[in-house]
Amino acid sequence: MVTRRNDEYRDATLVGELAARIRRLSRRPLRIMEVCGTHTVSIFRHGIRSLLPETITLLSGPGCPVCVTDTAEIDACIALARRPEILVATFGDLLRVPGSRSSLERERASGADVRVVYSALDAVELARRHPGREVVFLGIGFETTAPTVAAAVLAAHRSGIENFSVLCLHKTVPPALEALTALGDLRIDAFLLPGHVSVVIGRRAYLPFFERTRLPCAIAGFEPVDILQAVAAIVGQAENGKPALENAYRRAVAEEGNPAAQRVLAQVFAPADARWRGLGVIPASGLAVRAAWAAFDAARRFSLTATPVPEPRGCSCGEILTARKTPPECPLYGSRCTPGDPVGPCMVSSEGTCAAYFRYHDASAGG
């Protein structure tokens, strides 16, 4: 569109040169997983797949926070929303995610007090304005969102707000990468590592993962030029047989990440085992509220216990998040399952793989 913003990273000539370089370099088939949902959307919106040679396959990974949220966790959110004393504050993306029988959107239509907020601090503000209600914020997201939620807990504490708590469903990226590559039949040759998450955790955080797997990796920004630069880097590594952990997003990502954000996060949250949709329980891959902040922990406060429930029948989200299937290979895709009437979470979130496929599937790839 006619805009001057970020022009240099959307320059058609530069993009053309990068795409040509990738086509020149690439000889053998390469399956690259983009871990982050924001990458998935950017790739679709700009039609980046249509520029890549056939040798390169881009696969979407478990990097959409909504998609990896387990059905049992959604059920827990719904159970909270059903309690009359509770006001649930949530990011809008979670509204439509199906639990085993209902969704937050439907609970709201049935009278539950579910409000969409744009940040955890807005939820603290709701708690201040509604002193007679229990405000529970649904804490979802990776290392990008978790520090802002931790900061909200600290803010609530400082202002003496006692009717605010967080249902902590946060997850962290490096353990998920470890779990993905530990799966039996790995069908991923390389990783395009997330931009925003890396801004917080730094390149350093992936070193143990990289040392163990020695798979080509590049941290990428979100503009077309960023993504293609990272893809070119990965193709170069793969073709030369010299895998590396490259930082292709240096203008934002430092080696050490953002220490201030890391400190706030660690002050409020501690690593905990977490259940990922499609991946099962991954040790130390989630965050839990530290005992010192128990008063702000909705799970403790309302004695929630998550009982594991099976994933929706026929939904292949698990296989899609682990690159074993693409959305059109799911029997429900586009028929029983559409963004307006989703079966699995991948069809709900704006960053979900199935939703992105449905909205933007490249014309050149045969629609």
Add this chain to the structure above:
Amino acid sequence: MDPVSRILLDHGSGGRIAHRLLRDRVLPVFDHPALAELNDGAILEMEGVRFAFSTDSYTVDPLFFPGGNIGELAVNGTVNDLAMCGARPLFLSAAFILEEGFPLADFQRILDSMAQAAKAAGVAIVTGDTKVVPRGAADRLFINTSGVGLIPPGIRVASRRAQAGDRVLLSGSLADHGVSVLAGREGLAFETSVQSDTAPLHRMVAAMLEAGGEAVHALRDPTRGGLGTALKEIAESSAVSVVIHEEKIPLKPEVAGLCELLGFDPLYLANEGKLVAFVHPEAAEAVLRAVRSDPAGKDAAWIGEVLPGPPGRVVMQTRIGGQRIVDMLAGEQFPRIC
């Protein structure tokens, strides 16, 4: 999950799920050929006179947003729906549902701006209604407006008339209204200079029809659901294939910036003073001149064309040279989490 048994907010988002509600529940019950056309209003004929009849209800949060308020929106919206049928809007009705406790001063401000908007558009508000409901039974103020307008002889604008070879015109910058409302919303207090684009478009349409006549095939104002949904609707109604070019779509840098920040796609945000037109190439230049001569159309641009291809398909050539499919809005957009 259990089947949907209640109305969800998404049923009102103007996208795919709203369409399904219409198609499955509303159309079969009211069953009338004018309704089934799914134009912005009904196009009717009586005793040799063709006219358009349209209605729309307005709910917006906040009621006052940068560049306008719900009252102006309610007048311009119905004026525009009539204009998209090729009609000259004449008379409007206005009905209000007010929540107990709504400040009288705000009501007055809204009425005044409706009167002003009607005057500017040259239409008269000739009938109306007011209802007050107990606190909590409505959110402050809802407005419904209906309108009738005459369709001049020789004008055949309809969403099913787009045809291969047509050029696609957008009358100005995209998504200004959507962004101005977002920016004014509680919890998203962004500093922005973007103003709603709310404006009546019937004079622009009259000038276009004057310049292009029958060559103006289809018109639509991309309100809820945005440009993407509007194009897809016309492509489906007319069974044609549409290609648009990202770099030709006018988009203000502030709008682009805010959309990027929130992860919103401007193709699916509302516009309240823009139209998209499908025009036969032979009249293209004259029609463009007519649009540009209107103050609301000075940034008009050709953004695409109808090409041979699968019926109902809309493709966007992206600015960087890629391609992507454009579908209807699939549910209200939310800011990204990541």
